[in-house]
Amino acid sequence: MPERLPVAPRWAVGALLVMTFATGLVDAVSYLRLGHVFVANMTGNVVFLGFSLAKTDRMSVLAPIVAMAAFVVGAFFGGHLSKFLGGRPRCWLVWAFACQAAGLTLTALLLGTGVLRPEGRLVLVIIALLGGCSGLQNATVRVLAPRDLMTTVLTQTLTGLTAESALGTGTGTKPHRKIGSLLAMLAGAAVGALLLRTTLAGVVGLAAVLVAGVACVFALAPAPDDATV
Template sequence: MSCLYWTESISTKNIDFLLLWLTISTGVIDATTYPFFNVFVSNMTGNVTFLALAVAQMHLRSISAPNSVVALVGFCVGVLLSGQLGHIFGHESRWWLFTTLMVQTLLVVLSVILTSTITFEADSPKVLGLIVPLALSYGAQSATSRGLGIAEIPTVNITGAMIDLFLDKNGLAPANRPRNRRAAFIVLLFAGAVVGGVTARMVNPSTALALAAAEKFVAAVAVLFIPANA
């Protein structure tokens, strides 16, 4: 592959499939981390709520303030690093997209290795080491999807998509394509969560995390076959 191939900008005209595929990974990961580690690594709205309940001294087994704080910080760092580097190198640059998706994949693979070799309890300090690479990975994914400019498929945040499914910024029904994108995003996030939950329950959490990593890897490879921007 020539240097020109790597430095060219990919076409985002039909990039929907890539972001929707990553959305499935998001569903898988959160459906795994929440029931087993009391934290979301991509749904930061949930973590902010957990943290607020902890501050309000709602002592529930499903709430872990340290886990929520670490996930929030890791996610923000992932967004900041990926967003700034993407701005410098070009959000649509083939080599940058491939590189950031591969790094995201390796971060999830690190968590797979950790869950396969170490016994974690949700309230154990050791679980924080598992949360960090996952939060970094999905923060970077959020920045990646934002950089590609398809606002209807954020890959990690469902709230805005649910509102925009029915109303655009002017309070009117959106056009067909944006509406269909949002609907597909919501459906695939749900489907990914079902797959992740079933896999984690019937097999084990590390297998579910491995599935999420595999989906990210496929997305990285797919970048190699997306046509250049004309």
């Protein structure tokens, strides 16, 4: 793990796997209930935007644009947090993930009270809120995490798992982390899809609770020198 991590590696790996699970939850919400758009996977949105511009499907042009714009705003905010608090990594990570949890909590409350509904133009507001939270997460994790624990983009993780395996170059290390990341995303998406049968706000609320828990980990977990790894 990078030297700047303020907590012991096992705590950090666990926290990042929880973030990956939460990403699966949120993308299940956005894809299954908000019009086949991603709020964390921007590669998918670029492809969807191409489909919609080519008019090969009845996909919304606005949804992927709003998702990407909100993602950029969230990433911009995350970059500034890193710039101003990066010298105090524990404080920086706590603030970043606490802000993300607050954004998810607000979204869940607005959904639960009926202020926001997954229909009409209100869908774009939900997409913007979730996209902003995902942008903040990505801007933080890209500085924090190794390539096999990026929490949102698993292409490099899957590539490394196979290309660096014993059947590939044989240079791969800690394949369990890569496998854990893939399984966490899979489980998050599956759990999200199941819970969406009964509650939309609950799925977003669960993601908020998990991200808040990650903020607590980076606030309270032992430092690397204080733990047995």
